[in-house]
Amino acid sequence: MAAIYDGPIQDLITELGQLPGIGPKSAQRIAFHILSTEKEDVMRLVDALVQVKDRIHFCTTCFNVSEGDTCSICRDPRRDNAVVCVVEDAKDVVAIERTREFRGRYHVLGGCISPVNGMGPDQLHIRELVARLADGSVQEVIIATNPTIEGEATATYLSRLLLPMGLTVSRLASGLPVGGDLEYADEVTLGRAFEGRRALS
Amino acid sequence: MAAIYDGPIQDLITELGQLPGIGPKSAQRIAFHILSTEKEDVMRLVDALVQVKDRIHFCTTCFNVSEGDTCSICRDPRRDNAVVCVVEDAKDVVAIERTREFRGRYHVLGGCISPVNGMGPDQLHIRELVARLADGSVQEVIIATNPTIEGEATATYLSRLLLPMGLTVSRLASGLPVGGDLEYADEVTLGRAFEGRRALS
Numbered sequence: 001m002a003a004i005y006d007g008p009i010q011d012l013i014t015e016l017g018q019l020p021g022i023g024p025k026s027a028q029r030i031a032f033h034i035l036s037t038e039k040e041d042v043m044r045l046v047d048a049l050v051q052v053k054d055r056i057h058f059c060t061t062c063f064n065v066s067e068g069d070t071c072s073i074c075r076d077p078r079r080d081n082a083v084v085c086v087v088e089d090a091k092d093v094v095a096i097e098r099t100r101e102f103r104g105r106y107h108v109l110g111g112c113i114s115p116v117n118g119m120g121p122d123q124l125h126i127r128e129l130v131a132r133l134a135d136g137s138v139q140e141v142i143i144a145t146n147p148t149i150e151g152e153a154t155a156t157y158l159s160r161l162l163l164p165m166g167l168t169v170s171r172l173a174s175g176l177p178v179g180g181d182l183e184y185a186d187e188v189t190l191g192r193a194f195e196g197r198r199a200l201s
Numbered sequence: 202m203a204a205i206y207d208g209p210i211q212d213l214i215t216e217l218g219q220l221p222g223i224g225p226k227s228a229q230r231i232a233f234h235i236l237s238t239e240k241e242d243v244m245r246l247v248d249a250l251v252q253v254k255d256r257i258h259f260c261t262t263c264f265n266v267s268e269g270d271t272c273s274i275c276r277d278p279r280r281d282n283a284v285v286c287v288v289e290d291a292k293d294v295v296a297i298e299r300t301r302e303f304r305g306r307y308h309v310l311g312g313c314i315s316p317v318n319g320m321g322p323d324q325l326h327i328r329e330l331v332a333r334l335a336d337g338s339v340q341e342v343i344i345a346t347n348p349t350i351e352g353e354a355t356a357t358y359l360s361r362l363l364l365p366m367g368l369t370v371s372r373l374a375s376g377l378p379v380g381g382d383l384e385y386a387d388e389v390t391l392g393r394a395f396e397g398r399r400a401l402s
Contacts, residue, residue, distance in 0.1 A: 005295065006268075006273075007256070007257075007268060008249065008252040008253045008256050008257055008268075009253060009257060009266065011249045011252065011253075012249040012250060012252070012253045014249075015245055015246040015249040016246070016249075018242070018246075019231050019234060019235075019246075020230055020231060020234045021227050021230060021231070022231075026222050028292065029221055029222060029292075030220050030221060030222070030223075031253070032290070032291065032292055033220060033221045034250060034253055034254070035253060035257055035266060035291070036311075039254045041219070042250055042254050043254075044216055045216040045217070045219075045220075045250065046247050046250050046251060048209065048212045048213040048215075048216040048217075049213060049235060049243055049246065049247050050247060051209040051212065051213070052209045052210060052212075052213045052232070052235055052236060052243075053235070053240045053243050053244075055208070055209050056209055056210060056236055065210060065236060067207075067208060067209075072207075089233070090233065090236070091229065091233055094206065110237075
């Protein structure tokens, strides 16, 4: 959509349109909402943006988001140093933490291998992962990249890199989502569920 | 979704979630995008927000958005004082201006009558419209509220209020959208198209 507003409103629409998932129509709608919102409320949003950029950084060890140099998970002495879970994004750390199933450490890659988007192994924090594994304290690496084509490619790349180091490398199970319906499962997921079937005792 | 992040990230997600059309998942996605965006780019958005709140106000005559006390349309001496087009929102002014069909003045109501949303005539700039029409220089009022139930109710309310003042009151035509397909038109629109049919000469 061409620039149809003048001055500050158009500037705001343009900036909002840069955000993920915000198209020109949404940007326009949000900009007009901002116009008719109390200045105090807008300033709370402005402050939240500034605070995030000023106070939040990436953990120098695992690249999770962090208020200091090292994130709260890397600092926690009760977590298991022998297991590292490799994820694409900091959002995935939060998702896994919510399950309360995992008590090891994390390593955030910062994306996945995707030649289409110009993402190769060098753009990810893979070198730093290998460096972390060098001292031998880690015994298992759980690869928890997304079950997408790119996530699977990244998992394959990582397993080829890590297996020769003598580590146990595992991948999260694929299968039917809990509460899902067999009838509506796509054939790839259903195939994976067969492949990964477990003996009942 | 409960607050699952700490500190500044959760604050940002909460603030983003207040914007129209942004659900909790989008808010989270945008917040993480902001995290990995250059500070300079985020500051451009922050500045755009601040500028809009500092510099944009509502025109004291027509309630359109304006950088000064009076908007550029109300200031323009070439526009026709005898016709006023009444719209719900400032966005509608832009939509009508793009058609280049209308050379009169506007009046922005700031919404439409909608009891469900707590919007009655007193919440809209209707009193100010009546005051503008008092000096007799306006001959026609075009009611361009949306063709929705609320917009129609607002149009009916306004026409009952303005007709006794001896003004010509008109309503935008309803009918088939240009480029549309008769087969896919809903029955109300198609009915309106019949009702409003025009003799060809």
